[in-house]
Amino acid sequence: MTTYLDCNATTPIATEVIDIVNKYLKEEFGNSGSRTHEFGVVAKQAVEKARQLVADVVDADKSEVIFTSGATESNNIAILGLKEYAQQSQKLHIISSKIEHKAVLEPLAELEKIGFSVTYLPTDESGLIHKEDLAAALKDDTVLVSIMQVNNETGCLQDIEGFCDVLANHDAYFHVDAAQGFGKYENGLANQRVDMISVSGHKLYAPKGIGALITRRRGFQKIPLKPLMFGGGQERGLRPGTLAVPLIAGLGKACELVKENREQWASHCKKLQDLAISSLSVLDIQINGENLAPHVLNFSIPGMNSEAAIVALKGIIAVSNGSACTSSSYSPSHVLLAMGLDEERIDSAIRMSWCYMTSELPTQKIIEVLRRYL
Structure with missing residues (x-):
């Protein structure tokens, strides 16, 4: 064998996750947007429970969790969704690294085509990004820093806490692609200086096709993201479309399991x-x-x-x-x-x-x- x-x-899907996905596929199959009958209410309750379970992993508020199709979509929203704000505020500089996943590198390349400048932090044989390099790369017009938590190819755990320290007195938004480590390792993700966190369900014992973007507020201010798609207004208008209740419930259960x-x-x-x-x-x-x-x-x-x-x-x-x-x-x-x-x-x-x-x-x-x- x-x-x-x-x-x-x-990852394989956890048995407990399979059970809850099947429940919302076969028994409680309502649309969470249907508020006029009990099927929709039950579905809505499942979504909100899952939202809380995802938030609990990194001490976020459940209102800061947006469900997506996976980390690739979450990364795209986090990066491309800031385009309009960056252009209006004349902050067109972004910092990332040379070892990011293509789901970060390719959206950045699209922004470079329209006038953004991107500094790609180097690494060495250690596979680690050094906070000193981040500090040296910061500019007044840096709008976003995007550095992953765990590298998908090498498994190198990056210094998220160190990056947060460097960014403590700068207003650039900090996005972390946490597809490989969310829930498995805390590794700085609970630090309130991390503004956005991308989550992938199928790297976390949940099904493929589900993920989340956690968007922390700064005080009472939301991150000025704009949607990439339109039509429906779900997920606070940031990610429209009928919610995949079975997959969302499964992601919530997976987050509960990993936290425990x-x-x-x-x-x-x-x-x-x-x-x-x-x-x-x-x-x-x-x-x-x-x-x-x-x-x-x-x-x-x-x-x-x-x-x-x-x-x-x-x-x-x-x-x-x-x-x-x-x-x-x-x-x-x-x-x-x-x-x-x-x-x-x-x-x-x-x-x-x-x-x-x-x-x-x-x-x-x-x-x-x-x-x-x-």
Whole structure:
């Protein structure tokens, strides 16, 4: 039986989440916008309960939670939604990093086409963004800083608290793409200086197609975001369209589960990570990145092409060599390139990612297979 080790691409859905999704698919199937009968009322109650459960993860107010289709849409709203405000206030400078997900880099590229300037903070072999670089890049006209919490390819945990300290006396909005770590690790997300947080359900034991954008108010002031779509006025006019009640209820349940269990689950993942590192060391692996989240290990095996390794390990483990969103592309990882790794090391990089449902790692079988090719 193949062991699934690609949780950064998508996690399995928790049993408790499946149960609640099925309930709102089959039994309580009302439209949450229908206020004239009990079916709609029950659906509305489910949505608001889920909204509270998402907010609770990072000590936000439930009114600050907007449901979306996933982190990609949330990132687009957070970045492109500030365009009009930025233009009106003549603040056309944005700071991000070279290792962001394409769902951040591509919206930024669209803004660059219309006159915005973007400073992409560098990294080094550690895979970490340094707060000193952020401080040096800040300008009076910086309107937005967008830096991820956990890198999807390397698992590097970024210094969100440090970034908040740097931004303490600046009015730029701070957006964090937390797709890979929301709920799993607090890692600064409860800091009130973080203005916007993107959430992805299917990286959090919930279904695909659901996510959230948390938009914290500053005092009584809302973030001046404008919608990217129009028609219906749902989600305070920021994200129109009929709400996917079953998926929203599932995301809420997933958030409840991770909040209750994250320390235990992180400890389990860390044991698997330690086992992987110690066992695979016989292959002279090179670990790519530092300050790793416990559920991820990106490593290179000298002399071993990653595509060949993945094919050789078929039937034993399911892994990847990069982001699922760019798996159709054969270009080298932009993350590993930004880290300054050489071509051979990038060519041999493999990403393993697991979760609390992963009972064990078949390390001995992995070693036996790969040794045949070395």
